[in-house]
Amino acid sequence: MKVLLRNPRREITIEGRKWVNGLLDELGLNRESHLVIRNGTLIPGDAPLDPDDVIEIRPVISGGA
Amino acid sequence: MRVPSKCRTCGEPAIIDLPRHNAKFCAEHFQELCRRQVVKAIDQFSMLTPADRILVAVSGGKDSLAVWDLLIELGYQADGLYIGLGIGDYSDVSGDYARAFAQERGLHLIEVSLRSEYGYDIPTAARATRRVPCSACGLSKRHLFDKAAIEGGYTVLVTGHNLDDEAAVLLGNTLRWDIDYLSRQLPVLEARGGFPKKVKPLVRLTERETAAWCVVRGIDYLVDECPMAAGNKHLGYKDTLNSMEAVSPGSKAAFYLNFIDKMAPILASHFQEERDALGTCGRCGAPAAGEICAFCRLVETASAHEPVPVELVMKGRR
Numbered sequence: 001m002k003v004l005l006r007n008p009r010r011e012i013t014i015e016g017r018k019w020v021n022g023l024l025d026e027l028g029l030n031r032e033s034h035l036v037i038r039n040g041t042l043i044p045g046d047a048p049l050d051p052d053d054v055i056e057i058r059p060v061i062s063g064g065a
Numbered sequence: 066m067r068v069p070s071k072c073r074t075c076g077e078p079a080i081i082d083l084p085r086h087n088a089k090f091c092a093e094h095f096q097e098l099c100r101r102q103v104v105k106a107i108d109q110f111s112m113l114t115p116a117d118r119i120l121v122a123v124s125g126g127k128d129s130l131a132v133w134d135l136l137i138e139l140g141y142q143a144d145g146l147y148i149g150l151g152i153g154d155y156s157d158v159s160g161d162y163a164r165a166f167a168q169e170r171g172l173h174l175i176e177v178s179l180r181s182e183y184g185y186d187i188p189t190a191a192r193a194t195r196r197v198p199c200s201a202c203g204l205s206k207r208h209l210f211d212k213a214a215i216e217g218g219y220t221v222l223v224t225g226h227n228l229d230d231e232a233a234v235l236l237g238n239t240l241r242w243d244i245d246y247l248s249r250q251l252p253v254l255e256a257r258g259g260f261p262k263k264v265k266p267l268v269r270l271t272e273r274e275t276a277a278w279c280v281v282r283g284i285d286y287l288v289d290e291c292p293m294a295a296g297n298k299h300l301g302y303k304d305t306l307n308s309m310e311a312v313s314p315g316s317k318a319a320f321y322l323n324f325i326d327k328m329a330p331i332l333a334s335h336f337q338e339e340r341d342a343l344g345t346c347g348r349c350g351a352p353a354a355g356e357i358c359a360f361c362r363l364v365e366t367a368s369a370h371e372p373v374p375v376e377l378v379m380k381g382r383r
Contacts, residue, residue: 007290031084032307035276042080042280044089046070060276061229061303062126063199063294 001053003027021045024057033061081277084314092281099278102269103135110253112264113221119143120219120261122210123166123174125159127286128225130166131275132267134282136223137170143223146213148206149178151186152293153375159287166284175217177209184368187293188378193370194363198293198378201363208351208360214261226265229272232321233302248336251329258343259352268325271317292379 003012003023014023020036020043036043037056049055070079072091079089083098090098107113119136123129123145136143147163150156160176167174180186185193190201214222231250238246256262267275279286294300309316345351346358353359 006288009289030304030307030311032271032273032310033303035081035273035280037280040280042092042277044070044079044082046082058276058280058288059290060127060273061290061300061307062128062272063291063297063300 001049001051001055004054004056006057006059015051017051018049019045020047020049023049027057029057034059080281083274085271085310085318087314095277096281099270099274100135100139102274103132103266104139106252106266106269107139107264110264112253112266113141113223115140117141117220118218119221119223120175120210120214120217121145121223122206122225123147123163124225125162125166125287126225127276127279127284127288128227128230128267128272130162130225130284130286131278131282132223132225133166133172134170134284135278136266137172144173144175144217144219146175146177146210148209149176149180150202150205151178151180152188152291155287155289155292155375158289162285162287166286175213177213179205180372183364185364185370186372188375189370189373190363190367191293191378192373193367196363197297199297199299201367202293204359204363208358211259211261211351212349215259220256220262222261222263224263224265225267225275227267227270227272227275228317228321229303229306231265231268232306232317233299235321235324236302236306237298244332244335247328248332250324251336252325259345259350268321269318292375295379 001014003014005012021031024031024034031045035058037058038053070082070089071077072079072094073088074094075091077091080092081095082089113119119141121129121133121143123133133143133145145163145167147160149160163174187198187202191198194201210222235250238250252265252268254260254263306317343352343354346353346361347356348361349358351358351360
């Protein structure tokens with residue numbers, strides 16, 4: 001599947017079937033600080049991902065105080 | 066094949082899991098949860114009334130657009146204020162998001178440009194005053210938000226600070242046992258002596274939830290991080306808190322909301338003494354600890370300095 005990452009913006013390819021939380025763990029990304037979006041729609045941590053999917057992993061942390 | 070997770074409220078397919086609530090929600094009931102949390106914060110801390118004239122501090126990011134959207138949806142009248150900080154392309158794009166949001170909804174957005182109206186921008190201020198960029202930025206924004214609210218006749222200034230923001234600031238203040246800052250870290254600051262009333266309606270929502278609100282509502286916001294914030298302490302505190310949240314969901318909410326409930330009342334008298342001690346700036350009339358306020362001193366120094374490109378300041382911070 002194709003995965004769009006941000007900050008910096010880049011695209012990577014991941015092989016095989018995954019669960020959302022499994023993918024975040026594999027990429028070393030905290031579930032509390034990211035959202036996963038498929039076709040413009042949010043998907044929960046236990047959603048299965050297909051090899052054909054194109055998803056965005058969007059960080060939600062901003063740095064201003 | 067695993068059964069798709071379902072919304073706790075209606076049983077329809079879920080779009081988000083919220084471990085701190087031990088629940089998953091569909092889009093409709095996630096929005097209901099967010100509205101409920103904002104109404105609860107507004108009511109619990111007496112933030113707003115239907116008669117208020119509200120000014121929302123808008124950056125073009127998820128939190129400020131989410132809080133503006135939520136307030137309008139809840140029936141409040143609210144204008145926005147955007148400050149052009151002059152942080153290169155980042156500021157240009159953030160302004161575009163703020164303007165598009167206002168235009169699409171027929172809302173009034175006031176704009177202030179640091180460079181046009183005060184003769185400096187944040188990269189230049191950081192270099193000229195040798196301040197950390199986020200410090201120069203925060204000082205400028207706080208002063209200009211207050212000024213616009215007072216001069217515009219607004220009764221309340223709303224900011225989009227969320228639970229993560231407040232918990233991170235609280236962690237930083239606690240690590241230093243900074244009683245001055247701890248005593249003023251409240252979800253509501255009443256109007257007094259040149260300060261407008263300031264409220265934070267998102268303090269019961271995490272930033273994952275405010276970002277999700279924007280996605281679900283179709284709100285376009287600036288996802289990219291401010292280039293000058295990279296590596297700051299605030300982000301480090303958020304990382305630390307999110308690591309704790311991962312193993313103990315609800316930790317951030319307990320840390321911040323129990324501070325407000327149990328510790329803030331103990332610190333209240335200290336905060337009162339500090340506010341009573343403030344005088345008035347001899348130049349602009351704003352509240353000031355000395356003869357001239359920190360903002361006027363920053364303007365004097367930064368506007369006399371030749372413009373510094375954002376890349377130069379970032380390079381110096383690497």
